[in-house]
Amino acid sequence: MAEEKKRKKSGVIQVLKDIVYGMSSHEMTRHAVRTRASMEHLFILITMGDLLGIPILPPYYSLRLLPYVTPQISSWKRRMLRERDVTDVLG
Amino acid sequence: MNSLFAVILGIVTVYLAYTRYARRIDRSVIQSDPRRATPATLYMDGVDFMPTNRNILFGYHFKSIAAAGPIVGAIVAATLWGWLPALIWLVVGVSFMGWASDYSAIVLSVRNEGNSLSAVAHRLISPRTRTVLFLFIFFYLLLIAGAFVGIMASVLESQPRTHLGMILLVAMGLLLGQMLYRWRSGLLAATILTVGITLLAILIGPLTEGTFKGLNEMLNGITGGAPIVTYFDPTLASFKGAEAKIMPSLLFWALAICVFCYAGSVLPIWRMAQPVVYVGFWVTALAMILGLAGAALGTFVKPEVAQFRIPAFKGWNPQLGPAGVMPLWPMLFVTIACGAISGWHALFGTVGTARQIENEADMLPVGAGSMFAEFLLGLLALLAVSVGAKGSPVAAFANGLGGFISVWGIPLDYASSLAFAAFIVIVLVVTQLIFRVMRVTLTEWLGEVVPVFRNQHVASFISVALAILLVLTGTWIYLWQLFGAANQLMAALSLLLVTIWLASVGKAWLYAGLPMIFMYVTTVGSVVVTAYNLYFNVYRPNVAAGRLLPAAGSGLMVLVSVLLVMAALLIGLDGWRAFLKYLGRPAPAPGPAPARG
Numbered sequence: 156m157a158e159e160k161k162r163k164k165s166g167v168i169q170v171l172k173d174i175v176y177g178m179s180s181h182e183m184t185r186h187a188v189r190t191r192a193s194m195e196h197l198f199i200l201i202t203m204g205d206l207l208g209i210p211i212l213p214p215y216y217s218l219r220l221l222p223y224v225t226p227q228i229s230s231w232k233r234r235m236l237r238e239r240d241v242t243d244v245l246g
Numbered sequence: 247m248n249s250l251f252a253v254i255l256g257i258v259t260v261y262l263a264y265t266r267y268a269r270r271i272d273r274s275v276i277q278s279d280p281r282r283a284t285p286a287t288l289y290m291d292g293v294d295f296m297p298t299n300r301n302i303l304f305g306y307h308f309k310s311i312a313a314a315g316p317i318v319g320a321i322v323a324a325t326l327w328g329w330l331p332a333l334i335w336l337v338v339g340v341s342f343m344g345w346a347s348d349y350s351a352i353v354l355s356v357r358n359e360g361n362s363l364s365a366v367a368h369r370l371i372s373p374r375t376r377t378v379l380f381l382f383i384f385f386y387l388l389l390i391a392g393a394f395v396g397i398m399a400s401v402l403e404s405q406p407r408t409h410l411g412m413i414l415l416v417a418m419g420l421l422l423g424q425m426l427y428r429w430r431s432g433l434l435a436a437t438i439l440t441v442g443i444t445l446l447a448i449l450i451g452p453l454t455e456g457t458f459k460g461l462n463e464m465l466n467g468i469t470g471g472a473p474i475v476t477y478f479d480p481t482l483a484s485f486k487g488a489e490a491k492i493m494p495s496l497l498f499w500a501l502a503i504c505v506f507c508y509a510g511s512v513l514p515i516w517r518m519a520q521p522v523v524y525v526g527f528w529v530t531a532l533a534m535i536l537g538l539a540g541a542a543l544g545t546f547v548k549p550e551v552a553q554f555r556i557p558a559f560k561g562w563n564p565q566l567g568p569a570g571v572m573p574l575w576p577m578l579f580v581t582i583a584c585g586a587i588s589g590w591h592a593l594f595g596t597v598g599t600a601r602q603i604e605n606e607a608d609m610l611p612v613g614a615g616s617m618f619a620e621f622l623l624g625l626l627a628l629l630a631v632s633v634g635a636k637g638s639p640v641a642a643f644a645n646g647l648g649g650f651i652s653v654w655g656i657p658l659d660y661a662s663s664l665a666f667a668a669f670i671v672i673v674l675v676v677t678q679l680i681f682r683v684m685r686v687t688l689t690e691w692l693g694e695v696v697p698v699f700r701n702q703h704v705a706s707f708i709s710v711a712l713a714i715l716l717v718l719t720g721t722w723i724y725l726w727q728l729f730g731a732a733n734q735l736m737a738a739l740s741l742l743l744v745t746i747w748l749a750s751v752g753k754a755w756l757y758a759g760l761p762m763i764f765m766y767v768t769t770v771g772s773v774v775v776t777a778y779n780l781y782f783n784v785y786r787p788n789v790a791a792g793r794l795l796p797a798a799g800s801g802l803m804v805l806v807s808v809l810l811v812m813a814a815l816l817i818g819l820d821g822w823r824a825f826l827k828y829l830g831r832p833a834p835a836p837g838p839a840p841a842r843g
Contacts, residue, residue, distance in 0.1 A: 170301050177305020179527050180433075181298075183520055192293040230291040237289075241380060241690045242362045244683050245597050 285360030315584025316624030339586025351592035355600030392716030406458035411448030419522030510678030533668035540650030551649030585624020589736020719799030
């Protein structure tokens, strides 16, 4: 019984924590994530030649970046090919 | 009437509307299915499309929709028609329209691959509708910017006690950005330091009142006490209308706000816009929580601060100025926008919140739940202005909210200072974001045709200059109502899209269609009334007196009114055709829903 009460209490506290986080910091987190995504896009751009098999930059640097870039390709494609309009700025 | 009764009424409204109506629509019409994959899970890119916990999303959505609207709207409506019509509209509006608009916009986006309203309009109605919607949105943003800068400038000019708090808010926002992103300080320590100093500055504001009053007098001394602009204000002399003056001090504060917004628009978002919003959030959250709890407890602890002092009903058609009309229908329904129903929520919900919905079962608590929470904020503003009663509408709100906060033992003078600051903070943080969006919108639209608009400084400067022009007309109430009308029209258009979509998939559309018809007719009617008021009450007297600036500003507002009506009629016509098309064809057989992985 006491265990159940404790669990409920910690559940309520967690809900309040989540709501406060959502109000105060979630937007900042989203912005940080967006900034990281733009950096990843840059990496993908500079390694594009090697991804396609056409070396453009000195291969040493882009080959070192490739293992980090490859897992991002599918989400990068989704982001790049998605239709956008000016109202997207609001989100 | 006292504040406790109103708080109980608000809570009962939320409970009944949520459990008896909203939940029923969610189950029987929308049939939200927790097993169906949402765009956040289907198209997860880790950035825009990201499944997020429902409690976090509730906080995020609520904070993004709850700006100055629910507060200012309630203040103005209570001043014009009395507290009773405002209370009835808040309760009826949120119960039958507001939640439906917010929730349905999120549903629309979730069931349409996370697309924005304009993209859905393009697909369901016609490409022209999307173009008209974009034009509409720009003027909508301009009206928000003008209305918000105007009210903030007049509050800052008349309340020198708030200056120190606002200056420190900006300084602490800059410091927070530096601490978090450059010095890599911990969030908790940085928050305690910056929010603590800002709150201290706000609370000791009354002690610095004399200094800033001196600054205002010095500024007014530049022109020898002569005004910069003289205009005809229909709200003065008990709404009979009189000559009003814009003094250098008001222009100074309007420009200071614009400089702040300009910086927020062109600086990296982490440098200024975001940290100021973060610090401001804690200030307003503190004021609102203390205020709402104080409003409920005040009846027992301090009955004198909880008793309504303004008339319940002031009349069906208070005359504003010699030629102005202000009929309760349609004007009340656009004066109180947020808190009852708002188009901004739908706009934001589709591009921000819907793409993070983890589970269809979250759409109702996040969309409708946030709207009901905002209704409570609007109710608090109405209570505050109803018990405050003294001074200008904003001063009455701050005195009332200060009274509620004083229930907790804070001296009334300091509590009112906190209430004033909370009001300005709410308006300020939204305004800077609006200018940023306006700048991006101008660049996107005109950058291809006129390359100079690609320059962020040019686009920001033009946005700020247009807003200042509207402020210098001095016709703030009309500007607010025009913004309210554009906002409600946006809600009607969003409900129109939802109705068409519901018809296109063979679902019952009446729950969205009926509010849409009411809001559409009401808002188009209100824009016509506002255009009439502006033309006969402001434009003509100013032209007759040879006042160029107020005449140009009010002329611009009349033009915007005409454009808004034309845009609404075009979208309505296209929407009606699309609706008939979908209604006439058999409902598509339900295909297999994409299942969660």
